[in-house]
Amino acid sequence: MKENIPTKKKISLDDIARELGLSKSTVSRALSGKGRIGAETSARVHQYVKDMDYAPNLIARSLAQSKTYNLGVILPADSDLAEKPFFQVFLLGACEAAAANDYDVVVTVVVEKDISALKRLVHNKKVDGIILTRLLVHDLAATYLKKTGIPFLVVGSSSDDALVQIDTDHETACEKLTSLLISMGNRKTALIIGSDEHAVNVSRYRGYAMATEGSAEGLDRRIIFQNIGTKTAMDKSVEAAIREGADCILCGDDIICSQVLSKLNNMGLSIPDGIRVASFYDSAHLKYNNPPITALEIDVKELGVVAGQSLIDMISGKEIKKRTILNYQIALKRSTQ
Amino acid sequence: MKENIPTKKKISLDDIARELGLSKSTVSRALSGKGRIGAETSARVHQYVKDMDYAPNLIARSLAQSKTYNLGVILPADSDLAEKPFFQVFLLGACEAAAANDYDVVVTVVVEKDISALKRLVHNKKVDGIILTRLLVHDLAATYLKKTGIPFLVVGSSSDDALVQIDTDHETACEKLTSLLISMGNRKTALIIGSDEHAVNVSRYRGYAMATEGSAEGLDRRIIFQNIGTKTAMDKSVEAAIREGADCILCGDDIICSQVLSKLNNMGLSIPDGIRVASFYDSAHLKYNNPPITALEIDVKELGVVAGQSLIDMISGKEIKKRTILNYQIALKRSTQ
C-alpha cells in the first residue's frame, strides 16, 4: 500500500530507531553528537531526520537533563515604567540572543513591592536563569534571587559584588555630559530626576553632582529636583528652576524630558535661546523633537543581546565578568547650543 | 511567624508518598483534586506539602500531559514598531492573565518577512497556544499557524473567519472621531497614516473614508497620506496638507502624531488656532502634550488581559467567540477646540 499522505503523527527517537534498525541511544548520540558514533550511522540518522522533519521533544529533554532552555526576563509593571521603551527594546535584544542559542524567553512581571510572580517562576523551575531589567536600591528581587542560587544578572550598577551586573556607566556618562554643558557656558544647570529608589537615578545624580561640585558655581540644591514622578511635580520643578535662574535643565530620562519640553513650551520659553535642555536618556520620544535634544545615547537592544548572551554563558558554566560596561554616546544637538 | 529555612533537597511525589505511607498516585490525586480521594488523606497530603514547601516538577507534568502551560506572545521587531508602547503594555496584560491561570508567557520576536522564530517555537512545542500581537494584511504568521492547528488568536480585525480575533473596532471608532471633527466645523480634515500592510491602518483608513465620504466636502485624495513611515515623509505630508488648505490633521497613531506636532511647531502653526490635530491612538507620548491632544483611548492592558484569558480558554477547550470587540473612548481635548 502506498502512503502518500504525510503522517502528522509525532515521531520519536524510538520510531527512528525502529525504522533504521538501530537503538534509541544510538540515534540519540547521532543527533546530539555526544559520545562515540559511527560516521555512516550518523549520516543515515541525520538524513532520515531531515526527510521526516523530526522534531525532538524538548520537554522530555528538559526532564532528562533538568534544563529548560528558557531565560527569565523580569519586567517592571509599575505604572511609571510600563510605557518606557527601554524595557521593550531590551527585551527584543534578549530574545535575539536567546534565539541564537536555541533558548526561549519567559517574561514575568513584578512591581516594586510584590515579587510573587518572580517567586512563582523560580519555584516552578521554568527557567535556567534570570535577568532583572531594572535595579532598585533596595531590590527585593535581587535579594531573593541571591538566596535561591539560580543564575541571574541585573541590568544596572550596584556596589554589591555578589551581583553580576551589566550596565552603561551612567555615572561617568552623566558627569561628562554635565561638565560639557557647564563648559559650554551654562552656569546654573538644574536637574530634574526620578525616584532615587531606582539605582540608575542614583548613578545619574552622582554624575551630575560630581560635575557641578567641580564647577565654579558649585552644586546648588535649589535647582536639584529628585523623586519627581508626576506631571504636576515636573511642572513645579520647571517653574522653580526658572525662578532660581537656571539657564539649562538636565532631565533624568526621556519621559521627564518630554514633559519638561511641554512645560517650557507652555511657559513661552524657547529652546535653546530662552533655556537649554538635555536628557540623560534618549529614545524615540525625543528623537524627532524640534529642536533636537542633546542626550546620552545608549544602544539598548545591544544591552539586551549582551545580557542574554552573558546569562546563557553563566548557565553554561562559563566564567563571565562580574561587571560588564557598555558604551554610550553624548549626542550634542541644537537644544544646548 | 518564623521563616522556615528553605530546604534545598528537591522533593518529589515519591518522597511524599513514602513519608506518608501512601502511593504516588494517591498523592498525585490529592494534589490535583482529580479522581476520588479521601478527605482525611487529602488533608494530610496538603498539610505535608505546605510544611515541606513542595514544588511539583512542571516539566515532568508537561511531559506526562503533553501540555506546557506556556502562552506564546509574538512581538514584531520591525524597527518602526520596536518602540511602540502598545506591545509592551499589551504584554503586561497578557502576563497578568497568564499568571492568574498559572501559565507563563514565552515571548518570541518576528519581523514582517521572517517568521523563523515563530516556526521554531511551534516546532519545539514550547507553548500551548499563541497570540499574534499585530496583524498584517498578508500575514505570514497567521497563515502558518492556521496550517499547524495550534490554538492561536490575533490582535486585530480580519475578514478571515478562520481567525479568532480580539480587537478594538478601529473602523467604527475612527469613523466616529472623524465625523465628530467634521461636525465641529473642520471642512478639510487631512489624514496621515502608516503602512497599509498593517491591518489596523486599513481599518482606520476605512473609518476615515466612511466619514469623509458622507460629508459635504467629500473625500479628497490630496489630503490623504498613506504608508507614511519616515520623519521625512511625515514632514512632507504635513507641508502638503497645509498647502492644500487642511484645517485639521488626523494622525494614524501616537508616533505619527508626535512627529506631526513637532513639524507644526516648527512651521510656526499653533494648535488649535492655526490648525487642529487629533490622533487615532493615544499613549504616554501624547498624554502630556500641550495642548492636550484629542485621541481615541484604548485600554491596551485590558486588551492583553482579555487576549491572554481567551487563549487559555481556547486551550482548555472552551468555546470562545470568534471575534471579541473591546471598548474605546473618544477623548476630546483642546487640540480640536
Add this chain to the structure above:
DNA sequence: TTGTATGCGTTATCAC
C-alpha cells in the same frame, strides 16, 4: 478510596 503498572521522550550509564 487507594495502589499498581505503565507511558511520556529524552539522556546517561553501563555492559557488550
Add this chain to the structure above:
DNA sequence: GTGATAACGCATACAA
C-alpha cells in the same frame, strides 16, 4: 561503535 536499561517526576487507566 552500539544497545539494553535505568533514571527524570508526574499522570492515569485499571486493578484491588
